[in-house]
Amino acid sequence: MMSVKQHDVSFKKDDDYETPKYIWEMILKLVPRDKILYDPFYCRGNTASVMKELGYECIHEDEDFFTNHHRYEYDILLSNPPFSIKKKIFDELKKIDKPFILIVPVSTITKKYFMDNYRNDDITIIIPPKRMQFMKNGKQLKECWFDTVFICYKMGLNEKIIYI
Numbered sequence: 001m002m003s004v005k006q007h008d009v010s011f012k013k014d015d016d017y018e019t020p021k022y023i024w025e026m027i028l029k030l031v032p033r034d035k036i037l038y039d040p041f042y043c044r045g046n047t048a049s050v051m052k053e054l055g056y057e058c059i060h061e062d063e064d065f066f067t068n069h070h071r072y073e074y075d076i077l078l079s080n081p082p083f084s085i086k087k088k089i090f091d092e093l094k095k096i097d098k099p100f101i102l103i104v105p106v107s108t109i110t111k112k113y114f115m116d117n118y119r120n121d122d123i124t125i126i127i128p129p130k131r132m133q134f135m136k137n138g139k140q141l142k143e144c145w146f147d148t149v150f151i152c153y154k155m156g157l158n159e160k161i162i163y164i
């Protein structure tokens, strides 16, 4: 009988992925130009560089979000956050109660912590035309194996789901 070799699968937490310009360009028409953006999750500062290049003001400091967010007067928190601490981030954002746009795995919307916090809220899910692919150390990757969406809170978009 042939033996079937099991694959060794090891999962390592790695949140250091950057968001390429094409991803933010997909939703530009939904982000008002006169709003002050805040991306608290740093990595190499890619999102802030891109948003500034696209004409936005974007606050971005390499520091801990949870202890520093209260220092900033911003209109919209916009980020690709560290997925490994999504629950903690969504809990904190509920307390802050300001508009946000976050890129997260699509599976987030069925998580209990998300439904408990946001089920009756002004939430819009924006679904991209194809799977988003991120960057690592400035290099564009192609192998993201899960789908991600934009979750928008209090952006006044009047629709639950937007396909772009």
Ligand SMILES: C[S@@+](CC[C@H](N)C(=O)[O-])C[C@H]1O[C@@H](n2cnc3c(N)ncnc32)[C@H](O)[C@@H]1O
Pocket (backbone or CB within 6 Å): 015, 016, 017, 018, 019, 039, 040, 041, 042, 043, 044, 045, 046, 047, 063, 064, 065, 066, 079, 080, 081, 082, 083, 085
């Ligand atoms: C997915 S990366 C995205 C970086 C950037 N927002 C972008 O879009 O290119 C998330 C980053 O958040 C950082 N991070 C993790 N916990 C954090 C915290 N408590 N405060 C601020 N940044 C944090 C991680 O180090 C990681 O580099």
